Amino acid sequence: MHQDAFVYTGLFDGETRVECRIGEGRLGYVHVARGHITANGHALGPGDALKSGSGDIALSGGRSAEVIVFDLPEEASAE
């Protein structure tokens, strides 16, 4: 990947709770590919997404959920 971007995918079903650290100068983004999950207190379904800014992302309460988490640089400028 020719960008300071990290892309994680996860399957969530049941009690699993995951906290993704994002941090200063970064942008967090969650896209629900399928199923249902709670992200930062918001109930998300298939195709829904959440922008967390530099805030961490807490995922819990997955129901057959397939989730993609992006940890992106704030600046997108090309060199």
Next chain:
Amino acid sequence: MKAATFSSTELRLARDRGHENHGWLDSWHTFSFADYYDPEHMGYGPLRVINEDRVQETSGFGTPSHRDMEIITSVLEGAIAHRDSIGTGSTITYGDVQRMSAGTGVRHSEYNAHNGETHFLQIWIEPKVLGIAPS
């Protein structure tokens, strides 16, 4: 639980996305893409495209040409036959994630290689360096 330090939480709900149904292809666009243009939804940082596509049996994309884009394909259901101008050919099925760096330019095709509808996500991330070799 520690206090939340962010104030920029924003939802992008599925039903609010751009939607185009071409028959052979049903596509939902999280961000502006093709005929869907919304200046409020141009991307997020270098994340430029999330398309949720459903392609009918025996259909697919010809050989679109891309430059300077990191392209990630994730198949949710079915299978896609991928061929490109740098000699990569593979079938991507459920659970597979493929990354392609278009760099100075790649022509590629994606065809449904499945008896039935294929459902996949295509994600584009702008690279930080332009003009790299395709891979």
